[in-house]
Amino acid sequence: MKLIKNGEFVEDRFATVGDEDDLPDGPVIVSLERWQAEGDALRARNTAIGVRLKSGQEPTPIVEDLDKLDVVALEFPTYRNGRAYSYARLLRERHGFKGELRAVGNVLRDQFQFMVRCGIDALEVGDNITPEIWAENAGSFSLYYQPAADGRETVLSLRHRLAQRARERAAV
């Protein structure tokens, strides 16, 4: 398993711990259930902390906690299950989450760009993924028809900005 963060292959400083596991030293990612049961104790450790949402767990229960979290990990149980794309956009666009939004589970190369557009900035990928594969797939498209969490300019805006500029030039 490799971790890509903001387009770079990086060491994962977080340990993902099961609900029954002892907590190791250092940053951890725990389940929603563990966060809800042990949140105060976890915060008292004074290390970075993340919560992992399963595919059926929408972000609502952690919305109030977002400023306390460094990572929200979103599970994609199979490539076909796209629920977490909506969770990602809601976390970024509606709830203003500024921390790391991490895609975990069945993360296929052909989905990199969709995930990034939805505000995911970290992806756990298979060992076969190389920087070349990342670059090729994260940049498959250079234009976007619809607004999303990445704030990239849409084709619509581009069209009218260029048209406006042309009108201004013509007026000079």
Add this chain to the structure above:
Amino acid sequence: MYRYDEFDHQLVNERVAQFSGQVARRLSGELTEDEFKPLRLMNGVYLQLHAYMLRIAVPYGTLSSKQMRMLAHIGRKYDRGYGHFTTRQNLQFNWPALKDVPDILKDLASVEMHCIQTSGNCIRNVTSDQYAGAAKSEIEDPRIVSEIIRQWSTFHPEFSFLPRKFKIAVTGTPDDRAAIRVHDIGIQIVQDDKQNIGYEIYVGGGLGRTPMIGKKIADFVPKEDLLAYLEAIMRVYNMYGRRDNIYKARIKILVHEIGVEEMKRQVEAEFAEVRKAGTLHLPEEEVARIEAYFQAPAYESLPDESTELNKAVLADRDFANWVKSNVAQHRVPGYAIVNISLKPIGGTPGDCSSDQMDAVADIAEKYSFDELRVTHEQNLTLAHVRKKDLHAVYEALKKHDLATANINLITDQIACPGLDYCALANARSIPLAQEISRRFADIERQHEIGELKINTSGCINACGHHHVGHIGILGVDKKGVEYYQVTLGGAADEKTAIGDIVGRAFTEDEIVDAIETIVTTYIGKRNEGERFIDTYRRIGVEPFKESLYETH
């Protein structure tokens, strides 16, 4: 019609490059068929019984002559000289080689066409009224909003892995030719009392195993908010639609399970948030930009009556029949809408040879402002023909076996590919449709019977829309033998209804006689001027049951 700008071109070209890379990885063996499957399914490539099938998007069913000629070329060069128009206004090629698909995509891109989102669990090609821009009662050309939706939904990062496929249909007239109430979302263009245009929204319609009629969840969504409203529906569906069972994954099941009121509440709440964020607000200048592509063509000022037409109708009985069934009223005096039947007697519904494609492209160029439509009933339409040219158009079509005078009549059937092509089918559909077509071949008799729509599906997935056929036929498999179950009274128009099952299924040997019995029963019971569906709505299923199952 819409023309790509530099940005639309670039996006399609980038998609061609991406998919070509994926095909190369498959052909080199780097990808297994299993790994390739999700990728090809994002681009209209299906693996059928015998070969790959390629589905090409015809956005809202509109084609230029140039595009039609390219489809003819592809059919000739890469397939077996024909293609198949589908109930989603698309075109399928049944025999392309995978290695040729990248070249086909390049050819398509050169005429502003593609296969994007013609399969997969994403927002599919938006379908619309084949009479768009020509229909008398039209409030606004539905292709404008269809194109806006096409762009918004293309490579939508959030909605490309929905619980299931998602189909949107738009109509701009009160009489519905786009079957909007059997779509995941149906959009009816409406006007308020201040002449503002907005959208009435239906959600949760669909056929398949669990046919449902779409329910209205909004009376009037203002134009500038349409995309925000659609995004709200899609987000609710993406988050709460079922993913545990493929047969319960369509939005109709979600709407059915939580109820339309709760659906409406959730969508309204989400819509309020999306609207507040403001990023999907549709600017007037973009609407105006797209609207400009759908300006009315340069009609001549003509008298509504054409003496040439009247003379030809009197002189040529076959032509008169064709005018009666295949020609519809146009909003502009002196013009008419021509429907081209792709249902010749004994033919395969929706099939069209490359030579025929070239012929209709030429006819469209000469007589109908260079543009064509594909209908969801698997026919073609020339939207703007001068009445005085109708006879010439008819003669030109006749040369290519394209002048069958049967639109909306008993041989104008919808049929899915069935067991001849499809891996899912239980029974053959096309041979049955052909047999029914031959039984009722007599055009005079067809006209005597009047409007009657027979839809046939080869399995419960209902690709042949049997639920909404006036007569619906469903192929079922009973211990290895093909049987056909009959439903009556279905409709896909503004009075959408799911047909009633008439009784036990018929064998292959019985089914055509059963159709004959249904027709005879209707003729015996009908009042003056009543169509089959009117009579059925008046008398119900019982009289048909009696005549079908009475012991002799």
